[in-house]
Amino acid sequence: MSDRPNTPLLDQVNGPEDLKQFSDPQLRQVADELRSETISAVSETGGHLGAGLGVVELTTAIHAVFDAPKDRLIWDVGHQCYPHKILTGRRDRIRTLRQADGLSGFTKRSESPFDPFGAAHSSTSISAALGFAVARDLGGAPEHGLGDAIAVIGDGSMSAGMAYEAMNNAGHLKKRLFVILNDNEMSIAPPVGAMSAYLSKLYAGEPFQELKSAAKSAISLLPEPFQDGAKRAKDMVKHMTVGGTLFEQLGFSYIGPIDGHDMDQLLNVLRTVKDRATGPMLIHVITKKGKGYAPAEEASDKYHGVAKFDVVSGKQKKAPSNAPSYTSVFAQSLIKEAEKDTKIAAITAAMPDGTGLDKFAARFPNRTFDVGIAEQHAVTFAAGLAAGGIKPFCALYSTFLQRGYDQVVHDVAIQRLPVRFAIDRAGLVGADGATHAGSFDIGYLSNLPGFVVMAAADEAELVHMVATAVAIDDRPSAFRFPRGEGVGIDLPEHGVPIEIGKGRMIAEGARVALLSFGTRLQECEKAAELLARKGITPTIADARFAKPLDEALIMDLVKNHEALITIEEGAVGGFGSHVMQFLSDQGVFDKGLKFRSMVLPDTFIDQNSPKAMYDVAGMNAPQIEAKVLEVLGISQIGAATA
Structure with a gap:
């Protein structure tokens, strides 16, 4: 408490009605104290x-x-509501901002x-x-x-x-x-x-x-x-x-x-x-x-979003990075592709820093377009660029692309225009909570005829998916990746286009197959380590594509396993639903296949760390392990001797 600012007038404010007691000069002092309290609080929480x-x-x-x-x-x-919260009876909780069970x-x-x-x-x-x-x-x-x-x-x-x-x-x-x-x-x-x-x-x-x-x-x-x-x-x-x-x-x-x-x-x-x-x-x-x-x-961004920081110096207390962020990997990959292809252009909607396109803009200012907070326009503008022979990459957060969905359908998909959507902040994002979670793009894009929908399992795969999107010139495509650091693996010098609709086998096992779409692949591998202690060795595959599906890979998994589990960082109606529809059309359920689909639950998940949010969603390694045991009919108690 000793480091907190002296706020004698603000201390008297439990709600806005208390401001009525102050003279105008005193209100100026309240504002000064409110500024100090806001700085102090955010220095402890970030935001x-x-x-x-x-x-x-x-x-x-x-x-x-x-x-x-x-x-x-x-x-x-x-974004500007923290002082409002302090004045409206929430000052005692202001240092819980953006934390689990906090403001x-x-x-x-x-x-x-x-x-x-x-x-x-x-x-x-x-x-x-x-x-x-x-x-x-x-x-x-x-x-x-x-x-x-x-x-x-x-x-x-x-x-x-x-x-x-x-x-x-x-x-x-x-x-x-x-x-x-x-x-x-x-x-x-x-x-x-x-x-x-x-x-x-x-x-x-x-x-x-x-x-x-x-x-x-x-x-x-x-x-x-x-x-x-x-x-x-x-x-x-x-x-x-x-x-x-x-x-x-x-x-x-x-x-x-x-x-x-x-x-x-x-x-x-x-x-x-x-x-x-x-x-x-x-x-x-x-x-x-x-x-x-x-x-x-x-600061260039006026401290729009900050980590915890030292009030005196303003220096932010960021944890050391063990791997580049997915966002920076995307940006550098796109720059390398644009150095080879002068038709590549990039569009963002008031988020050049957040999408990494500030780096692209520094290298190619004439091929970078920040259209402001106007996602609908961004999508149709990209469609016009594509119709005009340019290769546009429309870089938006998953939750922001929702605002341009009508344009995605009518201006891009129906016309089969090769707009490339780089979807950042896919899946659960942490402190920003439900409003910024990228929960729905797999479903709302995979439902559109002709769309290619990809998800990177790690940062190396992201490099290849950028190259893949460049090569797709006859239809729209999208690739999604999460917020935060990558896995920490070596990156290829240049991306190599992936065969459209082709997944990859990660590890071969028996009885049950785990088919992952996106970065839950690492959790599948951790779950396999847990299952190995119980004598169970699952097969693990990376789907890469939600559309078109790798039907040959899926049928191979079905043919050689009694159970198939899909895992994705999206809501019901996405990748797993498409796999189930395909398998239903093939009649495999009549032959006794056990199928489960692990998706985000039918609820909005409150702010927390991403790991804790995925715990709530039931999609971390222990929950994947439990799902395998459940589908195989093995109780947790007897699992050790199974």
């Missing part, structure tokens, strides 16, 4: 730091002015009434806030009642079309609604596209201090009645010599930009709009990601 530091003053001001949980505060994505790193409805809407993906906040506003006016009455709806959305999240769909609808309905545009010029990566350019133009022409003065002048106009609605907003914008025209055309009254670290501005604006707004209002706030902590401000 998303920079985004939260950027909204400390904004969070304090919102909770001081509005009346949560009656007023519904919705944070887009949720979520995002907003979560089941965690607190102050989290009215869960979020971990971007651009949903305005739609949800509009839903709350309409529910209020229709007489909906959850236990806390319904007051105002406030959405806080970043400029990066505003690059997704869903935000504009929501704003267009909100402007049409004319419901009282507050959208706070947190313009920090940076989402996870520096934002790209016309929206960021538009926002930049709002203040690029004037020194920031002059804009602060202009905003304060506009504040002096606000107490006058708002009867003219949009006209008043337009007049204010004109007097400020900056433009909110785009937002006004969508039906919003606009005010801004204002300094998101100036408590006087924030409190004045929020109090005024709360008292006088009658329809949808957009408040444009300029903030600085990582504000108030020098190591974060100076």
Whole structure:
């Protein structure tokens, strides 16, 4: 406790209502203490730091002015919600962030009434806030009642079309609604596209201090009645010599930009709009990601996501790496392929660092495209590139590709375009929990006609699968790989294309065959070691492909074993389901084959270490061993003499 910051005013805050007792100067002190507490907590847990530091003053001001949980505060994505959690009765648990049985790193409805809407993906906040506003006016009455709806959305999240769909609808309905545009010029990566350019133009022409003065002048106009609605907003914008025209055309009254670290501005604006707004209002706030902590401000990613770190130096306490990450292996492999093939291009959606494409961009800047937080566009853009004769690699997290599924079906699969999907964060991912788990891509891609779906069992296989994807030029393909380090095996100098639909035999045994798809292969090998102590030697095979299946390998396993077990890091409906369908069509179940499929359970698994999450899922070596014994009809008690 001695290393924790001194926070005399924050210590008096058990909930947002306690902020009402403070004067404005005291609220500024609360914000300073809140920043120190956030830094201290994340130094112990790791997590998303920079985004939260950027909204400390904004969070304090919102909770001081509005009346949560009656007023519904919705944070887009949720990366920035740690200060919010501290102010809403969860300070005593803030050092359990992203840990087993601890606080979520995002907003979560089941965690607190102050989290009215869960979020971990971007651009949903305005739609949800509009839903709350309409529910209020229709007489909906959850236990806390319904007051105002406030959405806080970043400029990066505003690059997704869903935000504009929501704003267009909100402007049409004319419901009282507050959208706070947190313009920090940076989402996870520096934002790209016309929206960021538009926002930049709002203040690029004037020194920031002059804009602060202009905003304060506009504040002096606000107490006058708002009867003219949009006209008043337009007049204010004109007097400020900056433009909110785009937002006004969508039906919003606009005010801004204002300094998101100036408590006087924030409190004045929020109090005024709360008292006088009658329809949808957009408040444009300029903030600085990582504000108030020098190591974060100076870092290229503003400490977006950090491991545990030393508060004084900012140095992160990362465990030594024993092997390269799957992400870096993918990136280096793609670079090597692109050096040989000038038609290879790479697309990401605001995640160049997370997907490893920052390395590719450094080598091939003209062949790298970061489209912003716009996965649907990324997929169709890649389809256009493919139709135009380029070899696009669309690198997305499994859980983010879900957002572009309609485009995968209609724009890629139906047209049989050779888009290559590099699916990172496949399977269970750890501290980010269920919202970021790559649980469903095997099923939703393997169901599409003509798709080639691969999973790398180790980092060497990943190198070969990148080369395989390059060679597939007549249909769409995907290869998946997990978060974190590889197995630690030697890597080939260059990838060699794998025969499409061809698995590989790992170890030959008797009675039962384990057919793995993905990195559970290592757990199968560990399970075999456990079974060897009981006199059982299973056959182990690596499927490599969920589609097309290696039918010859599967039939060979069936012919020579009494039982077959498939193992995959995905939900029901994936690889195992396709194997079972194939075997059913072959009539092998009529001949007495014992078949089991080990998949992720039909539940969302909460945050923990990946190993612990796979324990919960029942897919680590001891559970695979138990499944073998069960299918062979051998009890654990008698297994030692079996």
